Amino acid sequence: MNAQRTMTAAVLVEPGKFEVKQVAIPRIGPNDVLVKVSQIGICGTDIHMFHGRYAADALPLIPGHEFCGTIDAVGSDVTHLSVGTTVVADINIGCGNCYWCRRNEVLNCAEVSQIGIGRDGAFAEYVAVPARLVIPAPAEVAPEVLALTEPVGCVVRAAKKAGIGVGDSVVVLGAGPIGNLHVQMMRLVGAAPIIVFDLSTSRCEAALAAGADVIVTDPAKLKDAVLAATDGVGADFVIESVGNARLYSTAFDLIRKGGHVSFFGITGPQDTVDLPILGTVLHENGLKGSVAAMGEDMYQALKLLTHQRFDVKAFTGAVFPLAEIQEAFESLPKRSNDLKTQLRVS
Template sequence: MQSVVIEQPGRLVIQQRPLPQPAAGEVRVKVKFAGICGSDVHIYHGHNPFARYPRVIGHEFFGVIDQVGSDVDPQRIGERVSVDPVVSCGHCYPCSIGRPNVCTELQVIGVHRDGGFSDYACAPARNAYRIPESISDRHAAMVEPFTIAANITAHLQPGADDIALIYGAGPMGLTVIQTLKGVYGVKQVIVTDRIAERLVMAQENGADWTFNNAEASLPAELEQRGIRPTLIVDAACHPAILQEAIHLASPAARIGIMGFSGDACTVTQQSITSKELSIFSSRLNSARFPQVIDWMADGKIDPQRLITHCVAAGEVEQAMLMFEKDQRTCCKVLLQFS
């Protein structure tokens, strides 16, 4: 089989590898489609502190089970599945309270262990979720990105009367927009970004109004309109955003942080406690796959709005470059495996 391997930072190869054999409790998936994520690019460039090399990347993937290990029902062979990349121990404190995404022994498929940019990939059987026939193969590859939005919104508990502000109209921000509008019925969703074309994408995904904060001051605009957001999501992942979000937030607002920057940011206790703000962070997803699959099957979210490109897996290096550099026309890129 062929696998996309990052041998070391900056060196990507398509490598011929032997077929993996599923261990006890695992399934082998013949991969059909896989999505490129920013974290894949970070591993490629050596900017992910958790990755070890060489590594088969890819944590957003869909395929068909073609072999099972011992202790797995052989009737699962032929099942269409999307794979949750979060592999947890099941017995530590985070796991015991339903937070496997921050398991003390966490392994992420495509980061800590080989992933789905491959003709075949193995995963724990419990991580392979059956996809109903009403969801297409391409859309099934988009389940994982929407679980990121499902996770942060589960923390924030949006309501229809919230005034939501989202920083960033990249893939993460767009999934959050769709989740707020289609699942929670939030009536007003404001999106800010520095790229005009991304703001058009935000509108196409349900944003009520957008603002280019490269051209004017967002705080001044919100003050002029008399708007105090009650729910804010940082999907742009810049450390300077948190302090601005705290300043803009309504008293008693909730703020969600999706970034993973190691750079310091400066906030004051007074700015948080004076408004009694609630600040949540979110990493990966805590068993949100069934929830997102249901949303997709019910038409509450539309993954097609994010998919801008689909290319053959052999073109992965060019596709990753496009994903990284062409933020004006490129949103979600799917790799198609034979």
């Protein structure tokens, strides 16, 4: 029955070009649900895809993975979810049985795919999701807030993977949307001081409003600012949230002896970093990679949003209808003060 119905979807047919058209509503299997999409955010990954810098071999594709909605239909074997329930979803689909899946490291699964990246996603009226990855959400929480669950889950996971805790000094490189969320997450785990670097004055000011203690816009002054804020020893942790190889190199120059670098920003596959091996060994420095929310990260992110632990006002002001998705993407460079752009679907 689903294959005979159609829906409106924004298909990225080639880099730089969306086509909003009628396509078949996705089929669901016995262990899947069909989600009617309410609101969806535009992620940095979506922007990379739009510009042909990521997953270009997957096109044409319906992108979109930061979504919320309501269950429209459930598969024949799904007994724990009901039609009409408000939901968000974990987008990482692994086999569920391998070593990596058991450890909640699903991106390392040999069979992994991601909704909206390797398979059709939620820039559409409906999206199919395995029922085991669907998370019921409070209906009273606004859709524009629920649509932030996935990016908030990403910073939750990064904080946990890095092991950042009370009183740890942290430098966040990049004050864009995800950098701002990193700042807010650092406040929640008790990090201090929180130092933010970005070339954009307005984004640094937004980071200051979000909880940063020190902001820096001049690269030449960054190291001195970090040393001044950390009693001359350097930062316990540096989070690279941009995806710039030069900033990754800078990160190692900002940590203290025994400090750690959190690898978060996605670079090109060819990018490398010159790692100071002897210093890393002798100073017992560390690094930890993290990129996507999985499993419990999503539940924790939803709980934090539900209880208003994140200030989301700066993330919910720019909303376009799905039909205007091309304009939404093309206008992004002119709207640098908008920390997040969302699409309203239903």
